[in-house]
Amino acid sequence: MPRPLIIHTWEWVPEGPRGFVRDVRLRWAAQEAGLPYEVQTVPFEDRGPAHLERQPFGQVPFLTDGEITLFESGACLLHLARKSEVLLPRDPVGEAQALQWFFAALNSMEMVSVPWWFLEVTGAKENGLTGWLDSRLAHLEAVLAKREWLAAGRFTVADLIMADVLRVPKVRAHGRYPALEAYVARVTARPAFVKARDDQVAGFAAADGGRG
Amino acid sequence: MPRPLIIHTWEWVPEGPRGFVRDVRLRWAAQEAGLPYEVQTVPFEDRGPAHLERQPFGQVPFLTDGEITLFESGACLLHLARKSEVLLPRDPVGEAQALQWFFAALNSMEMVSVPWWFLEVTGAKENGLTGWLDSRLAHLEAVLAKREWLAAGRFTVADLIMADVLRVPKVRAHGRYPALEAYVARVTARPAFVKARDDQVAGFAAADGGRG
Structure with missing residues (x-):
């Protein structure tokens, strides 16, 4: 069984950007294509060397797919799209x-x-x-x-x-x-978009708890 | 023998943008990869239905590769890059x-x-x-x-x-x-960049003649 994709996003963001952080693009694509994935998070405020090593502009998302690592939502989406004809025609x-x-x-x-x-x-x-x-x-x-x-x-x-x-x-x-x-x-x-967006919003809302 | 690529750009532009019009990206990539190409031009001022049919935002460049037609310099470059390991590693x-x-x-x-x-x-x-x-x-x-x-x-x-x-x-x-x-x-x-840029500049300069 293949390892699931890992989509990396912020641990938490303020309410404004919830539903719009670009990891939603990757979740959505994986949902459309039926690709299993996990979400892992990085701190929103602390964008230190470990983060810059994975995303040199201090942004999210980035993706892990086995040995492949990718940043830029466009590059990640193209990588996912090549796995599924649902996303990208083969002709x-x-x-x-x-x-x-x-x-x-x-x-x-x-x-x-x-x-x-x-x-x-x-x-x-x-x-x-x-x-x-x-x-x-x-x-x-x-x-x-x-x-x-x-x-x-x-x-x-x-x-x-x-x-x-x-x-x-x-x-x-x-x-x-x-x-x-x-x-x-x-x-x-x-439905794939609705689930992707709702999952993102729920994840950020759940992280509010540690910030009371 | 394969048909050459056709790179479409403006017939003429003012001096300011010469050397920077985005067809230079495609010429450069083709030069690096050793891919034969021709340049065809469209009017700079008249961006009518025939142009919009090929480039819906009224811009250049666009590319013809046999049956494949593409606009957006990024899409054209990716298409060319896949033809040559010089541009895109295969691993x-x-x-x-x-x-x-x-x-x-x-x-x-x-x-x-x-x-x-x-x-x-x-x-x-x-x-x-x-x-x-x-x-x-x-x-x-x-x-x-x-x-x-x-x-x-x-x-x-x-x-x-x-x-x-x-x-x-x-x-x-x-x-x-x-x-x-x-x-x-x-x-x-x-050298591939220098030739691509110089060819573009020379092409636009040659078109000055019809505008005296």
């Missing part, structure tokens, strides 16, 4: 479609939405990234107005990551994008 | 190391450096991303102070993309990161 054309949209979620959408969000929550007087975010969302809206899934005519890891990028409340509240809104609702209604 | 541990750093370049470094750069060049009064960029660069400096290459003890596609992200002049001028500076110099001294 070369379908795989290419899924990969291009997988990278689009991380590098065309999240590259704008996360810095835009960061400026919003840190109280920038004017958010210089708003026009760029609008443009990206409008382009994506045009795509999703014409189809249900990003690649290969069905759910893939590209939808998992794109929906996770887009479900951030501030980003969703930013404009009127009905196809995009319906898409996020459709993807995040999947 | 699972080495491949995982290269992949995590490949994603780190795109999603931890470029996700901060490009929006930071965008705010700089669009004249934001205060750049709310400066502290975040500093933190990312400092973390990377600590890694590169201890080793020559990011993964597997040798040049991989992770160095290609990380060096391309970091060689942007404003980012390099931003702070004092000697290990990072030496790393960018080391990676961009590779």
Whole structure:
């Protein structure tokens, strides 16, 4: 029997980010693919040498799969996706479609939405990234107005990551994008996402106990 | 004989971005791997339906490899990297190391450096991303102070993309990161990069002629 995957995340976070810490992406992918996994935690406040050895930017998640260790949620997701056709089509054309949209979620959408969000929550007087975010969302809206899934005519890891990028409340509240809104609702209604998110929230809530 | 790869980029761009348009990443990877390729161009100003069909955000590059079509420089690079051990180690541990750093370049470094750069060049009064960029660069400096290459003890596609992200002049001028500076110099001294960049610059310069 193979050793279970180990998904590493924080021991605890404040209420704000609960449900949104990026280990949820890995839990979700493992749930979709039926891959057994355990969750192990590292301290939230103390990001010392042992943590930096595994994640050199002091972030989470990171993954252990036997001898393989990986950081970056994108790299971890791609590693998991290759284990299951549920996540990544095996035919070369379908795989290419899924990969291009997988990278689009991380590098065309999240590259704008996360810095835009960061400026919003840190109280920038004017958010210089708003026009760029609008443009990206409008382009994506045009795509999703014409189809249900990003690649290969069905759910893939590209939808998992794109929906996770887009479900951030501030980003969703930013404009009127009905196809995009319906898409996020459709993807995040999947039982694998609901379990992944609920498990994460429950884990952080359970850790409140030691902090009374 | 296999059909050559086709790398699609702009027909022309102003002088500022010459040498930095992201097709250089694909040319560079193909040069490193010894893969034959052609360059085809699309109009810079007119990003109509035919362009959006290939690149839904109206950007370049995109790639044609026989029946496979791909957009997103990250997806294209990964596709090319899988064709050559020069770019991506074949042993699972080495491949995982290269992949995590490949994603780190795109999603931890470029996700901060490009929006930071965008705010700089669009004249934001205060750049709310400066502290975040500093933190990312400092973390990377600590890694590169201890080793020559990011993964597997040798040049991989992770160095290609990380060096391309970091060689942007404003980012390099931003702070004092000697290990990072030496790393960018080391990676961009590779003949494959020099040819890729020079070919791009020459191509755009040649297109000036039709614009007198």
